[in-house]
Amino acid sequence: MNTCKQWLHQLAVGIAALAGSACIHAAPDAGDVHVHPWVVPPVNLQPSAYFTNLKDGDTVESPFVARFGLSMRGLVPAGKQAGRAGHHHLLINQPLPMDFSKPLPFTDQYVHFGQGQMEAVLDLKPGTYNLSLLLADQGHIPFFVFSKPVNIVVSRRNTALPRATVQGRPRVEILSPADGAALQNAFRVVFHASGLNVSHADAKAPGTGHFRLTLQRKGARAEVLAFRGGQTETWLEPPAGDYQMKLELVDNATGKVISAAPDIRIRSDVVRENGERVVPAAKVAQR
Structure with a gap:
């Protein structure tokens, strides 16, 4: 199925969903997005899934890791219910239902x-997928939350490469922003867990x-954001300043830290007065 046909199929799915019960899943509720003064709505208000390390047209060698991202929803293992969190499914050479x-x-x-994984090691034969x-x-009943399809080419299959070597040790990471980034607008922070499972805390899985x-800024108290809804990203617009950002995965049963990512440093150039964002005059003139 080529890209045009894929999107025509997705359009048909969308129309069908709006006419049926699937449309109920689309609108976010308070449990889908973490609430904090620095958290802002994402650019796209539609809940969606996405690949964080694959893009359309990529060429890879098997085995390889596919990493999963999720906007405006959280993760929870199969068989568990917590708000409108769910678990990922990977469709290979299959259209949306x-x-x-x-x-x-x-x-x-x-x-x-179904365990709350955020990635998979795929061992596919050479070909187009x-x-x-x-x-x-x-x-396992789908929400109306899915990714854009990506077409990739597997150029060769390395049968001597162990899957564990491809995936690496269990760990958490901040995929974006990059360490040292200077950010002038609201920005997305993307979390990732390799070899570890993420879940809505209320599921007690x-x-x-x-x-x-x-987020720690010199001379100010640390701001701690706990994503107990199983969220794997957030959009932030903190006050201007230099920040040290720390990401941890906290055990839902014990409250202990399972894994911590290396800290990164960022700079926010957002300026606020009385809680409102101020756009510099130079930027106003450019509009």
Whole structure:
């Protein structure tokens, strides 16, 4: 299925969803986005999934890691219900289902990540593949939350390379922004967990954790944002200043830190007066 046909199919799915129960899943509620004065709505208000390390047209060698991102929703293992959190599914050479009221099948082309995983090691034969992500609930019934499809080429298969070597040690990372970034507008912070499972804290799922982000500015108290809803990203617009940013994965059962990412430093140039964002005169003149 070429890219044009894929998007025509997705448009048809969208129209069908708006006419049925799937549209109920689309609107965010208070539990989908962390609440904090520095947290702002994302650019795209539609909940969606996405690949954080693959883009359309990529060429890779097997085995390789596919990493999953999620906007305006959280993760929770299969069989657990917590708000409208869900778990990822990877569709390989399969279009989105036309009927969002039926559970997804268990096949090699519908890969389920029911433990709250954020990535997968894929060992595909050489060839061309169409990949997409789809979020589903505790019973594997899809939400209207999916990714844009990406078409990739697997150029060769290295059967001697162990999967564990490809994935690396269990860890958490801040995928963006980059260390040392200077940011003038609202920006997205993307979290990632390799070899670890993420979940909404209310599900009390054993072996899972939730992300906690700490921003420290010199001379000010630390701002701690706990993403207990299983969120794996946030959009921030903090006051101007230099910040040290720390990301941790906190065990949902014990409250202890499972893993911590290396700290990064960023600079925010956002200026506020009485809580309102101030746009510099030079930028106003450029509009």
